Structure formats: structure tokens, C-alpha cells
Amino acid sequence: MSTRVRSGRRPGDSGTRDAIRLAAGRQFSELGYDRASVRSIAKEAGVDPGLVTHFFGSKQELFAQAVELPVEASALMPHLLGDDRDGVGRRVATFLVGVLESEEGRRRVTGLVRAAASEPEAARMVRERITREVLTPIAEGVGADRPELRAAFVGSQFVGLVMARYVVGVEPLAEADAETVIDVIAPILQRLLTEPIFGDAPPSAGLQRGG
Amino acid sequence: MSTRVRSGRRPGDSGTRDAIRLAAGRQFSELGYDRASVRSIAKEAGVDPGLVTHFFGSKQELFAQAVELPVEASALMPHLLGDDRDGVGRRVATFLVGVLESEEGRRRVTGLVRAAASEPEAARMVRERITREVLTPIAEGVGADRPELRAAFVGSQFVGLVMARYVVGVEPLAEADAETVIDVIAPILQRLLTEPIFGDAPPSAGLQRGG
Numbered sequence: 408m409s410t411r412v413r414s415g416r417r418p419g420d421s422g423t424r425d426a427i428r429l430a431a432g433r434q435f436s437e438l439g440y441d442r443a444s445v446r447s448i449a450k451e452a453g454v455d456p457g458l459v460t461h462f463f464g465s466k467q468e469l470f471a472q473a474v475e476l477p478v479e480a481s482a483l484m485p486h487l488l489g490d491d492r493d494g495v496g497r498r499v500a501t502f503l504v505g506v507l508e509s510e511e512g513r514r515r516v517t518g519l520v521r522a523a524a525s526e527p528e529a530a531r532m533v534r535e536r537i538t539r540e541v542l543t544p545i546a547e548g549v550g551a552d553r554p555e556l557r558a559a560f561v562g563s564q565f566v567g568l569v570m571a572r573y574v575v576g577v578e579p580l581a582e583a584d585a586e587t588v589i590d591v592i593a594p595i596l597q598r599l600l601t602e603p604i605f606g607d608a609p610p611s612a613g614l615q616r617g618g
Numbered sequence: 619m620s621t622r623v624r625s626g627r628r629p630g631d632s633g634t635r636d637a638i639r640l641a642a643g644r645q646f647s648e649l650g651y652d653r654a655s656v657r658s659i660a661k662e663a664g665v666d667p668g669l670v671t672h673f674f675g676s677k678q679e680l681f682a683q684a685v686e687l688p689v690e691a692s693a694l695m696p697h698l699l700g701d702d703r704d705g706v707g708r709r710v711a712t713f714l715v716g717v718l719e720s721e722e723g724r725r726r727v728t729g730l731v732r733a734a735a736s737e738p739e740a741a742r743m744v745r746e747r748i749t750r751e752v753l754t755p756i757a758e759g760v761g762a763d764r765p766e767l768r769a770a771f772v773g774s775q776f777v778g779l780v781m782a783r784y785v786v787g788v789e790p791l792a793e794a795d796a797e798t799v800i801d802v803i804a805p806i807l808q809r810l811l812t813e814p815i816f817g818d819a820p821p822s823a824g825l826q827r828g829g
Contacts, residue, residue, distance in 0.1 A: 439736035441652035523786050524735035525650035530786045538788050559782060559791035560802055566786065567778020571770060575734050575741045575777065577749050580770035590817040591771055595806055606801040 424462050426452040431473035436514040440470060440522035440529060467528050474519040474529070476506075476536060483541065488548040495549055496597025500589045503565050508585050513573065520569045538562040549600050560599045564592060635673050637663040642684035647725040651681060651733035651740060678739050685730040685740070687717075687747060694752065699759040706760055707808025711800045714776055719796050724784065731780045749773040760811050771810050775803060 430451035434443035445466050449456040463469035487498050506512035522529035542561045546554035568588070571577045580588075598604060641662035645654035656677050660667040674680035698709050717723035733740035753772045757765035779799070782788045791799075809815060 439652070441650070442736060520781070521735040523781070524732040525653060533786045534788050553790075556790050556794060556798075559788040562788050563778040563782030563791065564775075565778070566781045567774040567776070570731070570734070570777045570781060571774030575744045577745050577770040577773050579764075579767050580774065583767060587767075587816060591810070591815050594809070594815075598806070599802070604802050604805075605798060 420462075423452075423454060423458065427454060427459055427462060427469070428473050431469050432511075432514050432518055435470055435473055435518035435522055439524070440518075440526045445469070467526070470518075470522060470526070471528065471532065474515045474522070474532070476512075476515060484544055484548065487545055492549055492601055493597070495545070495600055496595070497589070497593040499545060499561070499596050499600070500593040503568075504585050504589050504592070507569065507573070516569055517573045520566055521574055523566075533562070533566065537565065546600055551601055553605060557599055557604075561596055564595060564599070568592065631673075634663075634665060634669065638665060638670055638673060638680070639684050642680050643722075643725050643729055646681055646684055646729035646733055650735070651729075651737045656680070678737070681729075681733060681737070681740065682743065685726045685733070685743070687723075687726060695755055695759065698756055703760055703812055704808070706756070706811055707806070708800070708804040710756060710772070710807050710811070711804040714779075715796050715800050715803070718780065718784070727780055728784045731777055732785055734777075744773070744777065748776065757811055762812055763814075764816065768810055768815075772807055775806060775810070779803065 427448065431443070431448045434448050434451065445459050446456050448469070449459045452459075459469065463472060483502070487495070487502060489495060489498055507516060519529055519532060523533045538558055542558035542565075543555055546557040546561070551557060572580050572583075572588070638659065642654070642659045645659050645662065649658075656670050657667050659680070660670045663670075670680060674683060694713070698706070698713060700706060700709055718727060730740055730743060734744045749769055753769035753776075754766055757768040757772070762768060783791050783794075783799070
């Protein structure tokens with residue numbers, strides 16, 4: 408590897424990759440997608456910009472790897488669905504708020520949601536990785552009608568919470584403790600996932616469209 | 619006015635200002651704050667970029683005027699609060715969804731929410747113009763505890779809906795009809811505005827903080 412590494416970081420590939428990914432995660436989270444640059448990320452990681460491109464290809468690729476959620480969706484399902492349908496709202500609320508309480512989780516999710524405001528690839532990741540792979544299987548698992556639409560509403564809860572609490576910083580929600588947030592959103596998620604919420608919805612799921 | 623006006627638009631100040639504001643609103647809404655530029659907005663409006671600066675000063679100022687909500691908050695209160703506390707959730711839901719159903723309202727709100735992801739001035743506008751001036755007075759008007767925190771949660775509902783339905787485009791929420799959206803969120807807003815939602819909240823509003 409001939410590209411120079413500036414900050415005394417060990418030149419091993421995996422250490423350097425991790426340093427770049429960490430710097431990228433922080434900058435995408437704090438500056439948003441457009442204001443973070445390969446150059447500024449390389450600077451923070453203490454490497455040459457060419458090395459970022461060498462390891463990750465495009466800025467878009469780097470973004471995708473930096474905000475990748477640190478959980479495997481399929482591994483979560485049994486826990487989130489649980490044994491009792493009545494507790495699913497609280498389990499999902501506790502899980503989602505819990506991800507945001509960890510510094511690393513908050514950084515990745517905030518980076519992803521911020522970027523989704525301008526970058527189509529980030530918007531696609533929100534749709535795929537959060538709504539389709541995590542929330543839709545939960546809605547399907549509890550067996551309610553129109554699981555995809557329910558999952559989309561749950562997704563809008565999550566994105567709204569991330570935006571209001573961490574990005575826009577609406578007080579006093581931004582400083583509310585995690586337990587209060589869980590207390591408020593758990594019944595909302597329970598309702599969205601299990602109760603009859605569509606005024607005149609037929610039991611056949613997901614087929615009706617609006618005009 | 620010596621600056622040339624390119625597209626046959628009448629050179630009157632107010633017509634030109636309106637054309638710039640309209641182009642700005644469209645670009646902020648569709649591209650996001652960072653990707654819209656004074657140059658591209660001027661081009662769409664058919665004017666010299668210098669004229670944009672002349673009329674609006676900075677890009678930030680132009681943004682503020684382009685996304686300014688077309689309603690006076692204080693004028694809305696009597697209608698939204700209404701006579702019956704039981705109907706407040708549906709009235710607020712109908713109003714918020716209604717703003718997003720009009721092309722002009724959707725453009726302004728989407729532009730504002732997208733920009734709030736990266737631009738502090740836009741985030742401040744969401745906090746001030748939506749949460750503090752519209753939603754907090756409603757929460758205070760219905761007389762529940764912790765009106766500011768309730769208003770912040772209602773704000774997160776609204777921001778989440780805008781992001782999921784219009785910015786991220788989560789299906790099938792993006793294509794759901796307005797009535798379905800109102801049916802789903804009205805009871806959530808009713809609950810957030812009027813019901814006991816804080817597990818162990820004391821009646822004294824807004825003083826407790828989390829750690």
C-alpha cells in the first residue's frame with residue numbers, strides 16, 4: 408500500500424477502513440450527506456482522499472457502508488414479535504428508542520435519515536432496510552390487515568422521532584428521557600400494528616389504492 | 619431597474635419577486651436546500667442571479683421567504699380548537715393533511731422539512747413556526763399537562779409524515795389517499811393532545827427532565 412497514512416494510524420487495511428467508516432459516519436450524521444465530503448472525511452480519518460476512493464469507491468458507497476445498521480433484521484424478528492401480541496408495540500418502541508440511545512446507533516440512523524432528505528440512495532435505504540426488511544415483517548407477523556401500509560406508518564413514526572428529537576431538536580422532546588419517549592410511542596405503535604385503524608378497510612390486505 | 623430580465627416576464631418588482639420565490643420554492647422542495655443554488659433558481663425564474671441577491675439578500679433569506687407558510691397561525695386557533703375537545707385530533711389532522719394536499723402547501727412544507735435536515739435556519743423555522751407558534755398553542759388550548767412536550771410529539775408526527783410520504787416515498791403510504799391518512803393519524807393526535815400519555819407524569823407541566 409503506497410498511499411501515505413498521516414496520523415500514525417496502523418496501516419493495516421481493516422484498521423484504516425474502520426477509521427474511514429467511523430469518520431464518515433460522524434460527518435454524515437452531523438453535517439448531512441451533501442455537506443460531508445470525501446476530502447473532509449479523509450482528513451478526519453487521517454488518510455489520503457485517494458485511499459477513501461480506493462477502499463469504498465464513490466461517496467454514495469461510503470455512505471451506504473457508514474450508515475449500515477449494525478443489526479441483522481431477521482435475527483430481531485422472534486424477539487420483537489414475542490409471544491404476546493399485546494406487547495409488540497412496547498417491544499418495537501423499546502428497540503427503536505434503544506438503537507437511538509447508543510451513540511453508534513444514533514449516529515448511523517441520524518446520518519441515514521438526514522441524508523434521506525436529499526440523497527435518493529439514502530431514501531432507498533430507509534425504504535428497504537428499515538421499512539421493508541424490519542417493519543413490514545413485524546406487521547405481517549402480528550397478522551393485521553394491510554401490513555405494508557401499517558409498516559409505512561410505523562416507519563414515519565420512527566423517521567419523525569429521529570428528525571424531531573435529534574435533527575431539528577424540538578424541545579422538550581430533544582431532552583426528554585428515553586423512558587418517556589417509549590411510554591408515549593409504545594401505545595401508538597401497538598395501535599398501528601394491531602388495531603383496526605383504517606376507517607372502511609376491507610380485510611383483504613394492501614390491495615386498495617387511493618386517488 | 620437595469621438588471622435584465624430574460625424570459626419576457628414583466629419587469630415589475632412584485633412579479634419578478636414572485637417568480638423568484640416560486641422557482642426557489644420548487645427547487646428547495648425538489649432538490650433540498652444544499653442542491654438548490656441561487657444561480658439555478660435565477661435561471662428557472664428567468665432573471666439574473668444578481669437580481670435574486672438584490673431582492674432577497676442571502677440564499678438563507680430567500681429560503682425563509684420561499685417556504686414561509688401561507689397561513690397566519692393565530693387565525694387558525696379558534697377553528698382548530700373548536701368547541702369539542704373530542705374532535706381536536708381530527709381537526710388538526712385534517713388541517714395538516716390538507717396543507718399537504720395543496721400543491722403550494724406541499725411544496726413549502728416539503729422544502730422546509732428537507733432543508734431542516736441540513737440547514738440550521740430551516741430547523742429553527744420548524745421549531746418556531748410549526749411547533750411553537752401552531753402546535754404548542756393548540757396543546758395549551760386543550761388544557762392538558764406538559765403542552766410543549768405534547769406539541770413536540772405532534773410535530774414529530776407531522777415531520778415524520780412529510781418525510782415518509784413525500785421525501786422518502788415509503789409505499790404504500792406515499793400513494794395512500796388523504797382520507798386514509800387522516801383516519802390513521804387523527805386518533806394519534808387526539809391521544810397526544812388530550813389523553814394521559816406520560817407514564818408517571820406529575821400534573822405540573824414541562825418541568826421534568828430526563829437524564
